[in-house]
Each structure stands twice: as C-alpha cells, then as structure tokens.
Amino acid sequence: MIARCLDSVPFAAEKLVIDSGSTDGTPEIAERHGARVVHQSWLGFGAQRNFGAQQALHDWIIFLDADEALSPELAEELRARLPALMQSSCAGAYLRRQTWFMGAPMRWYKPLARELVGRIYHRQRAQWADVRVHESLRFNGPTRTFNKGRVVHLHNPTLVHEQLKLLLYAELKTRDWHDRRRASVMWGAPFVFMATFIKDYFLRLGILDGWRGYIAAQVAASYAVYKRMRYYEMVRNPESREMAAAVLKKHGLEK
Numbered sequence: 001m002i003a004r005c006l007d008s009v010p011f012a013a014e015k016l017v018i019d020s021g022s023t024d025g026t027p028e029i030a031e032r033h034g035a036r037v038v039h040q041s042w043l044g045f046g047a048q049r050n051f052g053a054q055q056a057l058h059d060w061i062i063f064l065d066a067d068e069a070l071s072p073e074l075a076e077e078l079r080a081r082l083p084a085l086m087q088s089s090c091a092g093a094y095l096r097r098q099t100w101f102m103g104a105p106m107r108w109y110k111p112l113a114r115e116l117v118g119r120i121y122h123r124q125r126a127q128w129a130d131v132r133v134h135e136s137l138r139f140n141g142p143t144r145t146f147n148k149g150r151v152v153h154l155h156n157p158t159l160v161h162e163q164l165k166l167l168l169y170a171e172l173k174t175r176d177w178h179d180r181r182r183a184s185v186m187w188g189a190p191f192v193f194m195a196t197f198i199k200d201y202f203l204r205l206g207i208l209d210g211w212r213g214y215i216a217a218q219v220a221a222s223y224a225v226y227k228r229m230r231y232y233e234m235v236r237n238p239e240s241r242e243m244a245a246a247v248l249k250k251h252g253l254e255k
Contacts, residue, residue: 001067001154002026006033008069009062011079018052020255026066042255046135049128060086062120067154068097074149078120081146085120091141092121099153101212108208109216111200112155118143119151132172159215166223168253171244174231184235189225197221 006015015035019027020042027037038055042048053061062078064070070078074095085093098105099112106112118126118137126139156162200206200220206213233240248254 001069002030003033005064005066005069006030006035008071008075009064011075011082012062014057016052016056018048018055020048044130044132046128046130049135050130053123053127056123059122059124060120061123064119064151065153069152069154071098071149071152074146074151077146077148082120085144089141090122090144091125091139092118092137093144093146095119095146095151096149097151097153099155101155101216102159104212105152106209106212106216108205109200109213110204111220112153112216113205113209114150116145117151120146132176133169134173159219162219164251164253166219166226168248170223170227170230171248171254173227174234175241177231178234178241182231184228184232186228186232189228192228193221193225196224 002017006017009015015030015033017027017030017035017037019030019037019039021039027039030037038052040048040051043051049063052063060082094116095118097115097117099115100106101112118139121137121139125141126137129135129138156165197217197220200217201214204217206217209216230244245254
C-alpha cells in the first residue's frame with residue numbers, strides 16, 4: 001500500500017517514510033516512489049510519529065499511515081488551500097477520513113464514514129500524544145478543516161485482521177491504565193456493551209450501513225468490554241502481562 005499512499009501527495013516538497021524494520025520490501029518501494037527512508041526501531045505510536053516530524057526537512061507536515069491515501073478531490077483542495085494555511089498562524093488542520101470496511105467504503109457510520117482526524121500541522125505548534133495507542137495530534141493554536149475530499153483508509157482487509165489488531169490495541173490501552181493505577185471495575189461491563197452498541201448503531205448511524213454497520217457496532221462494543229475484562233485479569237493476575245506480551249510477540253503483533 002505504501003506506493004499508493006506516496007503517490008497520492010504529488011505536491012509534497014519531501015516524502016519521508018519512517019520504517020521500523022519491515023522485511024517486505026517497503027523501503028525499496030518507498031524509494032522508487034520518491035521517498036526518503038529513515039530507519040527507527042519502534043518507539044510506540046505517538047513517539048514514532050514525533051520522531052518522524054523531527055526528521056522532516058520542512059516545518060509543515062501532512063501525516064498519513066501506509067494504508068491511507070488522499071482522494072484526488074482532497075489532493076486538489078490541499079494544493080489550492082495549503083499555501084494560505086502555511087502563511088497563517090494556525091497550528092494545523094483536520095481532514096475527513098472515509099474507511100473501507102469489509103471490502104467497501106462505509107457511507108453513514110460516523111467513525112468510519114467521515115471521521116475528523118488531525119493530520120496537517122506545523123511541527124512547532126503541534127505534537128502527537130505520547131501514549132501507547134489511540135494517539136492524536138495536540139494542537140497549540142487555531143486549526144482549519146478541509147471537507148471537500150477524503151483521506152481514504154483501506155482498513156483491515158478481513159475481520160480476522162481486525163480482531164488481531166484489536167487484541168494488540170486492547171493490550172496497549174490496558175497497560176496505560178495499569179501505569180495510571182486505574183481502578184478495575186467489572187460490574188459495569190454489560191452496561192458498557194449496551195451503551196457502546198446503541199451509540200454506534202443508532203446515534204452514529206451504523207444502522208444505515210446495513211449489516212456492515214451492525215457488525216462495526218458489534219465489534220466496537222465487544223472491544224469496549226474486552227479491554228475491561230483484560231484489565232481485570234491484569235490486575236488480578238499480574239503474571240498475565242508478561243504471558244500476553246510473549247504470545248503477541250510470537251504472532252508478530254508486537255515489536
């Protein structure tokens with residue numbers, strides 16, 4: 001996917017790829033598509049992105065994951081509007097992201113159809129949160145929003161990929177909870193499931209995306225509960241933390 005990602009930003013003054021040790025030819029493909037590749041062993045999601053920002057030749061950055069690309073409409077909008085943004089005192093800008101789920105783009109379900117993500121920023125005016133997972137940009141100043149096009153996100157290709165990824169994300173999130181000594185509460189788990197499903201299926205319009213919307217809401221609700229179950233286990237049985245880390249690493253899910 002890295003070639004598609006890089007080719008979607010033809011206006012970039014520099015294309016920079018931070019590679020943490022891939023063995024599938026990613027660096028060579030990236031270089032053939034005009035990128036400068038810098039190797040950095042994995043630091044964590046937020047820290048890795050902040051490292052990348054410091055390696056860039058310019059202050060203004062647009063960040064994309066390898067499975068993302070700008071739509072042609074968004075690329076044209078940015079080409080026209082970025083000069084004014086870069087001359088302003090703004091810290092950055094938000095883009096709309098549309099995710100492909102189960103082989104097709106989501107149309108209505110808000111978290112996957114038109115999610116607002118901070119992806120353009122001046123590196124002196126914004127930084128990525130230094131957390132293990134679910135990192136986001138923290139802007140130190142005013143922002144703008146680009147709405148005409150979309151960041152196209154080719155999400156996990158199957159539900160198997162989805163579940164494996166969520167296992168890792170849940171583990172990272174519960175480690176953050178453990179570091180903060182968050183209280184472990186299980187009595188609310190059934191209510192968490194119901195509240196998350198109702199919110200995603202009805203309020204976030206998953207119902208309008210048919211069975212795929214139902215599945216997305218079900219996955220979100222199950223993930224919300226699993227994090228709490230795993231954290232309860234981590235607190236009750238501290239040895240499970242090392243055991244889980246070992247099995248995740250064995251299956252290539254954790255670096």
